[in-house]
Amino acid sequence: MSTTAPQTPKTPSTHRVSGAETVTAGGNVRSPRKAALASFLGSTLEYYDFFIYGTAAALVFPQLFFPGGDPAIATIASFATFGVAYIARPLGGLVMGHFGDRLGRKNVLLVTLLIMGMASLSIGLLPTFDQIGIWATVLLVIARLAQGFSAGAESAGASSLTIEHSPEGRRGFFTSFVMTGYASGMVLSTLVFIPVTALPEEAMMSWGWRVPFLLSILVLAIAFWVRTRLDETPVFEEEVVQAGEKKKLPAREVLRYQGPDVLRVLLMSIFSVMQTVFTVFGLSYATDHGGFDGSAILTVNAVSIGLSMVLMPAAGRLSDRLGRKPLMLTAMFGCAATIFLYFLALGTGNIWMVFLASLLFMTVLYSGFNGVWTSFFGELFAAPVRYTGMAMGNQLGLMVAGFGPMIGGLLLGTGTFGWVPVAIFGSVCALLAAGACITARETAHTPIKELGEPYLRATGRI
Template identity: 60%
Template sequence: MGLVQQPPSAGAEPTTILERAQNLPAKTPKKAALASFLGSTLEYYDFFIYGTAAALIFPKIFFPGGDPVVALLGAMATFGVGYLARPLGGIVMSHFGDKLGRKQALMITLVIMGVASIGIGFLPTYGQIGYWATALLLVGRLAQGFSAGAEAAGASTLTMEHSPEGRRGFFTSFVMTGYASGMVLSTIVFIPLAALPEDQLLSWGWRVPFWMSAVVLLVAYWIRTRLDETPVFEEVKAADVAYSAPAARVLKTQWRDVLRVSVVMLFSVMQTTFTVYALAYATGKGIGLDRTLMLSVNAITVGLSMFTIPVAGLVSDRIGRKKVLLVGAAGCAVSSFGYFWAISEHNIPMIFLFGFLNMSLFYSCWNGVWTVFFPEMFPAPVRYSGMAIGSQVGLILTGFAPAIATLLAQPGPDGWMPVAWFTVICMGLSAIAIATARETHKTPLEELGLPRSKGTRQTTRRAD
């Protein structure tokens, strides 16, 4: 298992690798994948209901009347503000995840996300208490962002460390299968509510999806209480090689990998542009497509990725992480033009076709691989911190992508072109960072994150 040995203290009995191995918990990849799937389902259910509400509801009830474009921009900005809290959540909770355990950190993030989302459903509106309503919405969104900043990195690290060699990509892909299930759940809840009369939708209908977060929260919490800590973390704890400040350590020793993760993460600009900005663009006055139709497009195309994401993870176990990611980046860049063109032409069949190519096929190459690609860059004592800090800093631009797209869009039938080029630039930068990374799909767990020049099975010493 690649156990880490420490020199015994004076007078102490030597601790052998075999004795430590016998005391470690067994790997449970299926249970870890299920726990991560449910936690990710809650995170992305809340993500999508907030994004949908920001596109369709919040401009009308949390901002003053007047210019609808300004109100939409304000709502998109509150969506992006949650991403500003993600790096803080990643730093704080990954510290505890690397020191106290992956499981304990994930239990805390799960509760924060659930409580914040349920609380948003009880907020008064701008018409009731003025700007205090907008401020409270920001607080709830910041709490969501703080939790989300640690959830994906922790779930990915936990599942990857529970996975058998040669199948890490497949099992860890279920973290983002929860992304697809969260999208489907949110849309199943929102579609009938979107058909309500406007006054009912704006008064109570929009609150129902946020209240229903409680159901996913309870199920995910129950599953996680029954999950063991990962053997590799128990090994680090037993060997007493945990760092007092994992974040500082990883930024000192692997700052290039942390930076690389941040740049690679620009890939996810495609997601918020597709699911949030394109929804607002398609249903706005300029285009005027039915909101139920566009919600269905999102639900079907993202829902189908529940099947393609595990396939991408499985393929990455065979041919490598980088090849799958690069194919996805190229495909997303090209298909984004087709998707916006189809929306501008009101061409429903082509909207579904390019939506399928973009989200169901090529974006699944990303979602099926990044959750294993990132933690494989770092050794166990700083794995959670390295992935969390890098990914959440990179996600800041992702959070503000809908607001940036709103500013970039121009009037007229081809007004979407600057938005499409914006996504292409992000895909290109991500692809460069992917291409320069180390391939890790065949690297043994105990050798992940080690310098190339140091070989394998090194003795790790406590540095502070």
């Protein structure tokens, strides 16, 4: 009778599968590069669609969907349809965040892509006010609401997915590619719209403006294909599914245990008003009051934001070393001051002055926020409520940003310095965001399983 010596169970450990993937202790595959690419492409689609809408709202929608009467009122009404999407964003974040925290990040993000792509395609096919009257405006608003619903779920889901696929010590770097997609979408939308604005006015108003919306189907197809080949995040599988941490109502849980963090994210997200004032209101102000050609300002915006594609990953990587808060606060205080320089430059009539001011304001300083918030906001929450908590706070704060161009139109005064109230509005938003950032926990060097300390302590997990 032979006996077999008992086998000592091996402790699973993380090991490399390829240059881009590792297997975690629980046997799940972590794919940081693939996750970053999937998030980059999803954000590219989201912001491509948002920027082409914002550009159209500034240049053509007032005449196509809000004709007659005072042109200034038509422009404000057009900006209101841009902002209305931000009303739908919190709803999209809440609904899709609920399913993202219960069913997983990957499948929910596939749905958000489809909604965004179909909504943008629909806008490109819409009849105008002259063809069907007020129903054209109604259909435009419905499509815009669908865009907002999708976008409300996209950034929080993509950030959660990338954070949870990233290795320790590099979460900021990999998750920065969520907003690098923002810059990519901006550049693509501008490159598409520049030749449209160069068309004869009749051609631009009849069919030219539709082309950028119809082309979004190409970005949708590529992003959808990449996401279907990405595994669910190891953190969700190990910390939520295997640990039995699925919550029936993640929103109730996150408000109960991490309500202050939701409020912090909300206030910090208001800082995004700088982005919409720059890209949408600034475009309208430059063409209507600064005497600039629309294509010239679109080019300046595309170059200044395009260059941030280099600085945002650098900011994310630097935040892995120095912490998230120093980069965020530098951006907030810096932009609160340089927004005045940007509008002063628009008043000079010199396109090179505008470019230099844009470079400092949007490329250098704002990148310190855009390259970091995607990791910082998500890291404030524990895995079972991460998607919902980040989406809820972020999208409620972005409502202010969404209506930033409309608020700017209402605040705009007369004369050379009529822009001052708009700049003050932006600075106040930046300072509110900075105050919230100061009170937040630093998360850069916290192990991923210890993120969301208030929730973990309240539920007895630490």
